[in-house]
Amino acid sequence: MPIEAQQDDQQLLIAFRDEATREKAFTLLIKKYQERLYWHIRRMVTEHEDTNDILQNVFIKVWKNLLIFREESNLYTWLYRIATNETLTWIDQQKKRTAFSLSDHESALADKLVAQKGFDPNKLEWRLQQAIQALPDKQRIVFNLRYYDEMPYEEMAKVLDTSVGALKASYHHAVKKVEAFIKND
Structure with missing residues (x-):
């Protein structure tokens, strides 16, 4: 993350800690990160409505916990971690609610993708989304x-609370599966 962005985040945190400027600082934080977090979540759950629900929960959690943010990582790393955890919690709840097996859940996500407006199974970007x-x-x-x-592995390790080596292995396996999925059509 560029130094300027970190300084901007530092200014947002300072403004948020001041009760007089807290709401304005939070609004600026939302404007700065809303779109990136939206697409991060959307790529995991595929549906706009679900994404918005999860994103709302993310910002509620951020509002409640930003005063105790210890700055042991960058603000955006902390936000991504909250967004990832909220999304995983939502996915787990959906699995339990529907009592699907894991493969059924993944199939249900793919079915939601197919149901999206403008879906054309022959377009490469749709094949990529199906593979993902x-x-x-x-x-x-x-x-x-x-x-x-394009998050560096070191930042991902903080977001996902795992080692860089494990992330590199996961990414490598994911790339191989995506390539195989696309080639098999």
Whole structure:
């Protein structure tokens, strides 16, 4: 993350700690990170409505916990971690609610993708999305963070609370599965 962005985040945190400027600082934080977090979540759950629900929960959690944010990581890393955890919690709740097996859940995600307006199974970007949705949850998250968000492995390790080596292995396996999925059509 560029130094300027970290300084901006530092200013947001300072403004948030001041009760007089807290709401304005939070609004600026939302404007700065809403779109990135939206797409991070959307790539995991595919539906706009579900994404918005999860994103709302993310910002509620951020509001409640930002005063105790210890700044042991960058603000955006902390936000991604909250978004990832909220999304994984939502996915787990959906699995329990529907009592699907894991493969059924992944199939249901792919079915939601097919139902999206403008879906054309012959377009490469749709094939890529189908391949990504077919990945196990952890590999899908690692793939999305690396491929779409271009997040460094060191930052991903903080977001996902795992080692860089494990992330590299997950990403490698995910890439191989995506390539195989696309080639098999």
